[in-house]
Amino acid sequence: RKEVEQDPGPFNVPEGATVAFNCTYSNSASQSFFWYRQDCRKEPKLLMSVYSSGNEDGRFTAQLNRASQYISLLIRDSKLSDSATYLCVVNTGTGGFKTIFGAGTRLFVKA
């Protein structure tokens, strides 16, 4: 089993749709969680951290379920500019040494 697993994708959605990305992790000792966005041929950029209480940033909502070892990202009212690959990232150690990146899920938002 992979340490961090994401939906394989790609997701093809129309503008305005709501899309959800799922991610599971295998190490119950994992301590911090993030979602990154990576545009084609660019570096990954931090989209948002994921907190146990859940957190929201505009159209984006991230949730963490420690019991199920599951992380989600919800994008509401999708825009064309949301097209990218979304990476689930899990940190299992201190200092960032045990940061595991998921393989990513590609999103295509179409007009």
Added chain:
Amino acid sequence: SQTIHQWPATLVQPVGSPLSLECTVEGTSNPNLYWYRQAAGRGLQLLFYSVGIGQISSEVPQNLSASRPQDRQFILSSKKLLLSDSGFYLCAWSQRGGTNYGYTFGSGTRLTVV
């Protein structure tokens, strides 16, 4: 504010040639530094990380090496490139201590070994 610089952006090198990629961070002290590689259509693979000057840890055995001659400088090297070294190389930094800090990546170097 903190910035991370990585160069060159694109590189085409023949098999057997040497490699040197450089990364520098500004606006912070004692960062943790990382080198990642991303093969085409694949996930990120951690190659090296460093917690301080001269302190390098390798995650994957290979013909690459890394050095940290200064606090905010991280260099990735190879004496002889292989075809399989082609990929997108990314330098990143994170704050020292704690686990709640994300990474900031440089803009990457796209290496093609021919």
